[in-house]
Amino acid sequence: MTTPRPTTGTTEGARRRFARVSVRTRITVVIAVLTAGAMTGAGLLVYALESARIERQVTEQISQEIDEFRRLTVDPETGERFDDVGRVLEVFLTRNVPDDDEMLVGYVSGQTPTRTVNRYGQEVLDEPAYQAALDDLAGDGGTRVIESPTFGETWVTLVPVTDAQGDGALVIVNFLRDEHEELDGTLRTYTLIALLSLGLISTIAAFQSGRLLAPLRTLEEAAREITATDLSRRIPERGNDDITALTRTINGMLERLDAGFAAQRQFLDDAGHELKTPLTVLRGHLELLDPGDPEELAHTRELLLDETDRMSRLVGDLILLAKSRRPDFLVPGEVELAALTEAVLAKATALGERDWRLDAVARGRSVLDEQRITQALLQLADNAVKHTDPGAVVAIGSAVDDGQVVLWVRDTGDGIPPEDREAVLERFGRSQVRSGDDGFGLGLSIVSAIAQAHGGTVRIGEGEAGGAHVEVRLPVRTVDR
Incomplete structure (x- = not known):
């Protein structure tokens, strides 16, 4: 049985690889991803709104045709319904000129169409999906949406009509393929423009982030050149933004470090220079000291103690000066x-x-x-x-x-x-x-x-x-x- 490998190492490795990516690249990628997300969301929203508008427009067109047909079935003078379904359908189909994406068909007692006004002709009537929609709507009427392999998305609306002579129906067929093709073409154009805009925005983001992060690169170069013996390098201050404030803070830190190292070097130089003379005096007297002469021994002892006191005062003063730059002084x-x-x-x-x-x-x-x-x-x-x-x-x-x-x-x-x-x-x-x-x-x-x-x-x-x-x-x- 094999033990599954933990994912912590993999995640940590991915984080380390991402940490090696430059800040400029990260900023550019983030801006590109946000821009792409915003443009994609905007495109999908426009597509959804336009699709809803097309459906609303077709629904209004169907309602208009139905209202006109209902008014035609009633005699405006007597208010009575016409008793000849075939005659009503004939008059309606003669008077109405359908749009390019619309087709009107009349049926009387389930027979073949009495009149057809359309741009596709018999090919639509022979479409199996169309025939199936008519069978579904034969009872109460209504609207069915079919997906025709030939004509694309098609709405079939059946309006039943009855009289003493028999039954009939008005069929309104709406073809949405042209509208969808136009919307798809608009969306393709939008996608192309969005991709070009994304590339332009990413280029500008890379350029601008590089310009804004230039002081940080200068800071990195300055930090590499700074050594314990040379803290005189300063970073140029340009503008008045956050990075300039950081640059000013770093320069202040370098100034304090430089002063601290200078004080340290001065302390060592001063101590070495001033202690050299008393140490030489001490060494010289010790080398010439005659241990057998008590008087010379006492004199030398007094002299050495005096020089030791002087060195103690000197060291104390130098230490005090060195401490004067400390915060706790x-x-x-x-x-x-x-x-x-x-x-x-x-x-x-x-x-x-x-x-x-x-x-x-x-x-x-x-x-x-x-x-x-x-x-x-x-x-x-x-x-x-x-x-x-x-x-x-x-x-x-x-x-x-x-x-x-x-x-x-x-x-x-x-x-x-x-x-x-x-x-x-x-x-x-x-x-x-x-x-x-x-x-x-x-x-x-x-x-x-x-x-x-x-x-x-x-x-x-x-x-x-x-x-x-x-x-x-x-x-x-x-x-x-």
């Missing part, structure tokens, strides 16, 4: 600006003996990361301490200006020359520094990264009494209640 919350400013000033006084002042405090609340902003302001305060003498003025303040939260630190120290103000915001960018400054040039870049993470900027200017005036400008954000 900030933990925002609603903060009272006045309390934040006063708290930063209180913490900054421990950085050095300076004339610490509070310039101004902003009133109100805003959504920001309190710890990161505090870190940025303390970094600015530490820079101010490094570039001022003991007792110099260092002030901290905040305000709300034109929809922005402005936080600043100013001092009366050396200041930053205008030509260096852009450079110091970059990694390892440094201006003129005092002797003994062991910084790496990452402080202001960290401040700038925190501001940018909040959607803000850093501005460097000159204080009223000289020195530097550094502002952190952030957009005011409130909590929706």
Whole structure:
């Protein structure tokens, strides 16, 4: 006994084969199938309506002939029926001229026709199907539809007439072959036009879908050319439709990926460059170290610990800069600006003996990361301490200006020359520094990264009494209640 094979694999295979078909081909096929279905349905509907119209027209024609014959059988002056069936049929057949698709036949007492008006002649009367229809209708009359191999669809209607002399009948024969042939010819013409239209619509659909999907092909080509070392390729944006919106979204994603990879490369370059010197120092001192000299051993130990601390600070700063582009870098919350400013000033006084002042405090609340902003302001305060003498003025303040939260630190120290103000915001960018400054040039870049993470900027200017005036400008954000 054989076990029937499951159809799941076959279905899955068909789906996979269909998935390999291009989207352009799928769209074209779907449009062609829908169009063909619509045209076929329209053709069938027209055929059905026209067939019904033909039958209704024949029925009306038969009813008209019957009404005329009934009126003829009654004397219009006396209202009495004619008593000669043969004479009535003779008069009716003489007066009426049938249409091309109609035939009138009169019978008296079952004898041969008294008169026949038709275009086919005796051939119709000898048709077996016609004779059979007459036999069926001989009693009560009525209409029969026969399918003649010679004349096609034919309607046979018998109207019985009786009088004192005997019985008779009027037979109305309608031939529908010409009407059906005309309808079939119209349908063939419609089919030809429909096929030509289907081909034209399919061609237009293929062309239009190819044009609309062109950005997707460009996207595919761009994706193939993008590598981990080159994310600079962008997709051209044309139009303002859904595909253009997708293209814009993909370009934005590529922009973020490019920035992320650039930050990663910069982190590796910076770390490799800045760690090379302290590692060289460590290796050199270890190679020259005399284990038997306790004094040299203690001196070298102190020097190596100092270099290790410097490397730890450097690595910590670089990691902070690398994290600044991550979505979880900030933990925002609603903060009272006045309390934040006063708290930063209180913490900054421990950085050095300076004339610490509070310039101004902003009133109100805003959504920001309190710890990161505090870190940025303390970094600015530490820079101010490094570039001022003991007792110099260092002030901290905040305000709300034109929809922005402005936080600043100013001092009366050396200041930053205008030509260096852009450079110091970059990694390892440094201006003129005092002797003994062991910084790496990452402080202001960290401040700038925190501001940018909040959607803000850093501005460097000159204080009223000289020195530097550094502002952190952030957009005011409130909590929706």
